[in-house]
Amino acid sequence: MSTKYVLVALVCLALISFKLQAGCTVVGNSTQNLGSFSSSQIATSTLSTRFSSNFSCSGFVNLLDYSRIDATLVAANFELQNANGDAIPYTLYTDAARSTPFVLNSTKEFGSFNLIDLLGLFGDDGTIPLYFDTAVANVSAGTYSDTIAIFWRWDYCSGIGLLGICIGRDKGSETIIINVQLTVTGSCSIQTTDVSLGSLTYLGNVSSAILPLNINCTKQLSYQYYVDGGDNFANGQRNMVLNAEAIPYVIKTTDGHTAVGPSMAHSIAGLGSGQVQGFQLLVLTIAEDRFPMPGVYRDQVRVIVEF
Structure with a gap:
């Protein structure tokens, strides 16, 4: 009599799901100090710099889902003024190339994202930067400032599940106020x-x-x-x-x-x-x-x- 052995292989089947999450944050109102400059610098040359918009996001968005971030400029005088009424005109931009001025009531559409790392849109501090150029101006010494208000609106996939399916969206809107200032010194x-x-x-x-x-x-x-x-x-x-x-x-x-x-x-x-x-x-x-x-x-x- 022979003995027969039956070998049974057990195969464990598992369904693995995953989720990538992203989120946008409005830091809140702030004062952005651009630094100190002599009056001769302001009178003879353009100051080109950038500052934080106080808006940041993190993570990825979905390949198949439409996502966007919009910024609308709702308030700005386009002049930094001091207590005596002297003013330094400036131009605001949303891109480092300074291709198109960011004017009152205009909306910058940061676009539809397809598996783009959102961090690529942001500066070293994690927020979307705004770019700023002054015009030459003959002004007295003192502190110069202006108040800029931006309405932010965002709608994008905040979670990615199996096979890249969007399992949640992050939507929101908020207006932030930024006080931009610089100091002019006597010379x-x-x-x-x-x-x-x-x-x-x-x-x-x-x-x-x-x-x-x-x-x-x-x-x-x-x-x-x-x-x-x-x-x-x-x-x-x-x-x-x-x-x-x-x-x-x-x-x-x-x-x-x-x-x-x-x-x-x-x-x-x-x-x-x-x-x-x-x-x-x-x-x-x-x-x-x-x-x-x-x-x-x-x-x-x-x-x-x-x-």
Whole structure:
């Protein structure tokens, strides 16, 4: 009698399902500080930057289901203003290429997604960025701001099941308010030229020349300027020198009455306009009953602006 053995293989069958989930979040109202810039930067160049929209999403959307994210600009003055009414115009964009301005009541459709990683739409902080360019503007120092309101609406597949079937949708809408601001700091610049007092043989005949100054300080910025004592200042007197010889001189306002420098105690006050302001000072030799040694006498002074 033979024995027969029957081998039975058990096969375990399992149905495996999975789900990928995604979600959108509106961070809420915020203040976006773009930084601090000198008035000369704002007056001469465009500031190009970006900031957070406070809207973020995560995960994937379904291959077969229509999904979208829309942003509508519902409020913006397109000017950053300070308390004095000065303004810096700006243009808003939704793309880094700055292809089309984001204007009032316009809607940016971020599109229909097909298995696109939504994180590719977002910046380093996980939110959709907004792009911002200023126009040149002559403004005073201070804090400048504007309020931007954006209505967000989204509708996309938030869960993916077996075979890529959408098992849930994330829908929502909300308006967020962003206060955008930057700081403008005061600045000054000055330009001048070398001065020649001409030729003279006898110091009893006063020689004079105009010292021109071009000062550009921030609009409404108070400042003071003066001329220092020079490289050869001695015994309270400026001097042009040749070897051991010296010819004393003074610097005054053009009326010839008011000394300018050599310290802040003898300075001239000004108020910036944000544009070049031209001034003139008078350089005069001091009358002396003597004949100087022939040659070229020189000194070097510095015009100082404090603000």
